[in-house]
Amino acid sequence: MRTRLVTTLAMVACLVLVGGQALAQPRLPTFQPGDAIRANDLNRIVDQIRRNTSALDGVGGATHTVDCEAGETIANAMSRAHPGSTIVISGTCEEAVVVTHDGITLDGGGTAVIDGMNEDAAAIKIRGQQNVTIKGLTVQNGLNGVKIVETAAAWLEDVTIQGSRFKAGHDSGHGIVVAGSASVVLTGNVVASDNDDIGIGAWNSSSIFVIGNITIDGDPLPQASLEANGNGNSGILIARGSSLHAFSGDSTPTTIQANNNGENGFNVAHSGSMQFGGGADVEAVGNGQSGLSVFNGSSVSMETYDDPARGVTARFDNNEGWAGISVYDHSSLVLQHYNDVTASITAENNTGVGLGVGQNSSVRFVTGLPQSTSPSVTFSNNGSYGGVAVYQNATVTVRVPAEINDNANDGVNVWGDCFVELGLDTDGAVTVNDNGGNGISASHGTVLALDGVTIEDNSGDGIGIYDGSELAMFGGATSITGNGRAGVSAWNGVGIYLGNATVTGNAGVDVSSGRGSRIGWSNSEVGDVNCDADVLAFDDAWCPEPEPSDQ
Numbered sequence: 001m002r003t004r005l006v007t008t009l010a011m012v013a014c015l016v017l018v019g020g021q022a023l024a025q026p027r028l029p030t031f032q033p034g035d036a037i038r039a040n041d042l043n044r045i046v047d048q049i050r051r052n053t054s055a056l057d058g059v060g061g062a063t064h065t066v067d068c069e070a071g072e073t074i075a076n077a078m079s080r081a082h083p084g085s086t087i088v089i090s091g092t093c094e095e096a097v098v099v100t101h102d103g104i105t106l107d108g109g110g111t112a113v114i115d116g117m118n119e120d121a122a123a124i125k126i127r128g129q130q131n132v133t134i135k136g137l138t139v140q141n142g143l144n145g146v147k148i149v150e151t152a153a154a155w156l157e158d159v160t161i162q163g164s165r166f167k168a169g170h171d172s173g174h175g176i177v178v179a180g181s182a183s184v185v186l187t188g189n190v191v192a193s194d195n196d197d198i199g200i201g202a203w204n205s206s207s208i209f210v211i212g213n214i215t216i217d218g219d220p221l222p223q224a225s226l227e228a229n230g231n232g233n234s235g236i237l238i239a240r241g242s243s244l245h246a247f248s249g250d251s252t253p254t255t256i257q258a259n260n261n262g263e264n265g266f267n268v269a270h271s272g273s274m275q276f277g278g279g280a281d282v283e284a285v286g287n288g289q290s291g292l293s294v295f296n297g298s299s300v301s302m303e304t305y306d307d308p309a310r311g312v313t314a315r316f317d318n319n320e321g322w323a324g325i326s327v328y329d330h331s332s333l334v335l336q337h338y339n340d341v342t343a344s345i346t347a348e349n350n351t352g353v354g355l356g357v358g359q360n361s362s363v364r365f366v367t368g369l370p371q372s373t374s375p376s377v378t379f380s381n382n383g384s385y386g387g388v389a390v391y392q393n394a395t396v397t398v399r400v401p402a403e404i405n406d407n408a409n410d411g412v413n414v415w416g417d418c419f420v421e422l423g424l425d426t427d428g429a430v431t432v433n434d435n436g437g438n439g440i441s442a443s444h445g446t447v448l449a450l451d452g453v454t455i456e457d458n459s460g461d462g463i464g465i466y467d468g469s470e471l472a473m474f475g476g477a478t479s480i481t482g483n484g485r486a487g488v489s490a491w492n493g494v495g496i497y498l499g500n501a502t503v504t505g506n507a508g509v510d511v512s513s514g515r516g517s518r519i520g521w522s523n524s525e526v527g528d529v530n531c532d533a534d535v536l537a538f539d540d541a542w543c544p545e546p547e548p549s550d551q
Contacts, residue, residue, distance in 0.1 A: 061085030061103070068093035074106070074114070089114075089137070096121040096142060102130045108137035110158060116142030118165055122177075126152040134159055135188075143167060145175045145192065148182045148206075157222070158188035166196035166232070173197030173232065178206040178242070185209045191227045199228030199235045199261065202242040202272075210256060213279070214249035224254040228261070235261040235284065238272035238298075248279030251310040260286045265319070268298040268331075275301045278341070282314040290326045291316030291347070294333055294361075302335045302343070311343025311375055318349045323356040324382065327363055328394075334364045335375055335400070343375035347382065354379030354407065358391040366399045376401040379411075386410040386437060390418045397421045402430040410437035411458065414446045423451025425475040433457050438464045439483060445469060452476020459484045462506060471496040481505040486512045487527070493517060497539075498524045519543075 061082035066072045069091035075098075077087045084103035089112040096116050097106070106124070108114075114137060116123035123142030126132050128150045135157040139145045145161030148154050156176075166173030175192030176199070178184050183206060190210075192199040202208050212224025226246075228235035235258030238244050248254040256276075258265035265284025268274050276282055280302075284291035294300050302312040312335065316324035324347030327333045337343050345365070347354035357363050365377050377400060379387040386409035390396050393416065401424065404411040411432040414420050420442070422430045430453045432439040439458040442448045446469040455462040455478070462480040465471050471490070478501045480487040487506040490496045490513040498521035503510045505527065513519050514532035520539040531543035 063088060065090075066093070067091055068112070078104075097124045099124070099126045099129050099132050103132070104129065105133040105135070106137060107133075107135050110136040112136070113138045113140065115140050119143070120167065120170070122147035123161075123164075125149075126154050126182075128152050129154075131155075133157070138162070141165065143170060143172045144177050145195065147174075147177045148179075148184050149177065150180045150182065152182045154182075154184045156184060156186050156190055158190070160191040160193075162191070162194045164195040164197070174199070174201050175228070175231065176200045178202040178208055179204050181205045183207040183209075185211060186226055187211050187224045188222045189225045189227075191229075193227055193229045193231065195231045197231065197233045198237045199231040199258070200226075201234075201237040201239070202244065203237070203240040205241040207242060208238070208244045210244070210246035210254055212248050212254040213252045221249075223252055224248070226254075226256045229257055229259045230261065232262045234264045234267040235259070235287070236265070237267045237269070238274055239267070239269040241271050243273045243275065245275045245277070246280045246282075247277030248310075251279055253279050253281040253310070253313075255281045256283070258284045258287070258291075261288065263287065263289045264293040264321075265291045265316070266293065266300075268292075268294045268300055270296045270298065272298045273300070275303075276312045276314070277303070278312070279310045280312045282312065284319070285315060285317050287319045287321070289319065289321030290323045291319040291350070292325045292333075293323075294325075294327045294331045295329045297330045299332045300327075300334075302345070303337065311337045311341035313343060314345045316345070316347045316350070316354075320351045322352045322385075323389075324348070324350040324352075324354045324379075326356045327361045328356070328358040329361065330359065331361045332363070333357075334366075335377070336364065336366050337375055341375070344377065345375070346378040346380075348378060349381045351383045353385035353387070353389045354382040354404075355388045355396075356385070357389070357394045357396050360393045362395040362397075364397045364399075365402070366397060376403075378403045378405075380405045380407065382407045384408055386413055387432075387435065388412045390414040390420055392416045393418060395419045398430060399424055400429075401426075404430070404432045404435070406434050408436045410439070410441045410460070411435040411455075412440040412442075413437075414440070414442045414448065415444045417445040419447045419449075421449040421451070423449075423453050423476055423478075426452050427477045428452065428454045428479070429476065430454070431456075435459065438462070439480075440464070442469045442471070443467045448472070449474070450478050453478045455480045455483070457482045461485045461489045461508075462487045462503070464489045465494050465496065466490075467492045467494070469494045473497065473499045473501050475500070477502065480510075483507065486510065488512070490517050490519060491515050495519075497521065498526065498541075500524060501526075503527060513543075 161175040173196030387404040387407040438460040439455040462483040485508040487510040510527035
């Protein structure tokens with residue numbers, strides 16, 4: 001029963017349509033960048049399984065056993081197999097395997113090894129075949145590990161892929177390759193680590209599903225755990241119109257790791273998309289470049305609308321390149337939840353910036369529950385570029401509890417016609433504290449909106465805003481105090497309006513403004529003010545009278 005249901009889930013996750021004894025070509029559900037995984041997507045898969053299970057009775061072939069220690073080969077068994085056959089493998093098989101039939105299952109029982117012997121071929125190749133299952137195997141030393149191409153559809157469960165070898169002039173060195181409108185479902189413990197190039201790669205309109213903790217007619221699938229660690233290039237690459245979707249059927253998490261890779265942990269490029277649904281735990285730590293890199297029209301979504309009532313947690317920490325999270329070139333990232341769930345993103349201890357957003361891209365961290373304490377985001381203890389950097393027509397919205405603290409440079413640095421909104425209409429929901437530069441720097445046409453933000457004890461200004469930018473405070477109380485220079489420094493044609501704000505107790509003047517700027521406030525407590533002759537003060541704002549001349 002379990003084997004049939006596992007095979008059926010792989011098939012139905014790809015929307016296989018079964019008619020009589022024939023299997024039609026599978027098709028994955030179609031998702032567009034920014035779409036959310038909802039409960040009804042999963043229900044659709046389950047319903048299709050139940051409708052089509054009876055149609056699978058009688059479909060299949062014989063079981064073939066291969067003892068590689070006795071000199072038997074998978075290639076010989078494959079030549080005798082038929083669509084639906086199962087090949088049960090034991091020992092270490094030193095050969096490159098080519099799957100030649102639909103419905104083939106390669107079952108290693110958790111101990112067998114397929115060793116490609118560094119031949120110029122993939123250790124396992126699936127080229128156009130449908131409903132192929134690979135389970136309980138270690139796959140190693142191929143030009144690629146498992147290669148799924150040309151509309152093929154496969155299912156991998158409890159598989160380790162390692163030692164894939166890069167060869168110049170070849171698309172090689174990858175653990176798992178999914179390409180050419182192909183698809184794969186991953187469950188159980190799937191490991192693609194220590195390969196020369198990419199751990200897991202999908203490109204050219206292909207799809208990866210990582211699914212765990214789903215029970216079908218009383219038969220449970222295992223928790224899904226995907227590891228892409230220690231690879232020479234990126235851990236996971238999703239590119240050229242391809243997608244990765246990860247979720248859990250209950251509150252037990254589906255985990256995805258992309259740690260200690262030579263370049264990016266997750267690399268989403270050229271109109272690729274990643275979607276992490278409810279019950280996903282994501283980790284990209286200690287990579288040579290960014291933990292998560294999203295660029296060239298790509299998108300990443302971390303959203304939960306329905307059950308399971310558990311959100312996405314994600315860590316992008318201790319990465320050594322430009323950013324913990326990098327989103328640029330017309331791309332997007334969203335963390336959004338509409339129920340009371342535990343969810344969070346951290347980007348801490350990165351060599352560069354915690355979050356970098358640029359070139360007409362957008363990042364949104366929002367919740368449907370105005371007083372919720374979760375989801376939350378943390379950008380702390382990052383290096384030379386600070387906590388958050390936003391540039392060149394980008395947009396960042398942080399409407400969740402957030403900490404932007406203890407970064408080596410500015411907490412938030414924004415320049416170049418950007419829009420940044422921080423706060424949750426709750427006093428102190430967002431803190432920008434103890435950073436080595438300014439709390440917030442904004443320049444060159446930036447619009448900065450604050451709603452209940454605490455900006456304290458930064459080494460430079462609390463807020464430095466310049467060059468035609470705008471600052472507005474509204475809603476929740478904003479506190480700017482204890483900073484090493486000015487509380488607010490506003491120069492060169494900027495406009496600021498402080499509503500429900502406290503700007504006192506800073507080491508320099510509390511508000512400093514000049515060169516054609518405009519300052520205004522109401523319902524606010526403001527300490528020392530310094531203006532030049534070109535400042536326009538309105539509402540409750542004021543500029544000191546100039547000192548009388550000695551002449």
